[in-house]
Amino acid sequence: MLRGFPPVVDNGTHTIILGSFPGEASLAATQYYAHPRNQFWRLVGAVLGEASLHEIPYDQRLIRVLAHGIGIWDVLDACHREGSLDSAIRHAQPNDFASLRAHAPQLKKVCFNGKTAGRFAPVIGAAGYVTLVLPSSSPANAMLSFDQKLRLWRDILT
Structure with a gap:
C-alpha cells in the first residue's frame, strides 16, 4: 500500500487544491508535484503572480x-x-476531509486537479465548500496547452 503526504495547510488557508494521489516521482522525492513535466507549480505560480515559483526550492x-x-x-x-x-x-482509501476544518478553519473553496480528484467534488460540496474541478496539470493531460489550462486555473482566485 502506498501512502500519500500530509496536507499543506495553515490557519490562513482559504482555498485548497486536491490532486488524486502522488505519482512515482513525487513519492520518491517526498514532494507534491515533483515530476519535472507536471505543470502544477508553473500554473499555481502564474495564478498567484509568482512566475518563478517553480524555480525556487x-x-x-x-x-x-x-x-x-x-x-x-x-x-x-x-x-x-x-x-x-x-x-x-486500486484499493483507494480517501483522506479524512472532516479533519480539514480543524487544520484550516478559514477554508471555503476546494479545487480539484483533474477529473479523477474531481469525482469527490459532490461529496466535498455537500459539506459546504465551494468546489472547482480544474484540468489536470499532469503531463499525461496533453489535450490542453499550458495557456488553455491557465485560463481555467485562474478561477482558483475567484
Whole structure:
C-alpha cells in the first residue's frame, strides 16, 4: 500500500487544491508535484503572480503558496498503484476531509486537479465548500496547452 503526504495547510488557508494521489516521482522525492513535466507549480505560480515559483526550492514554494492562502493535499490517503497513472489506482482509501476544518478553519473553496480528484467534488460540496474541478496539470493531460489550462486555473482566485 502506498501512502500519500500530509496536507499543506495553515490557519490562513482559504482555498485548497486536491490532486488524486502522488505519482512515482513525487513519492520518491517526498514532494507534491515533483515530476519535472507536471505543470502544477508553473500554473499555481502564474495564478498567484509568482512566475518563478517553480524555480525556487520546494520548502520555499510551500511557504509562498501558504502565504497566498492556498493549500495542497490529495483526495486519497493510500492506494495500490503500478506507475503514476490515475487509471492504475486500486484499493483507494480517501483522506479524512472532516479533519480539514480543524487544520484550516478559514477554508471555503476546494479545487480539484483533474477529473479523477474531481469525482469527490459532490461529496466535498455537500459539506459546504465551494468546489472547482480544474484540468489536470499532469503531463499525461496533453489535450490542453499550458495557456488553455491557465485560463481555467485562474478561477482558483475567484
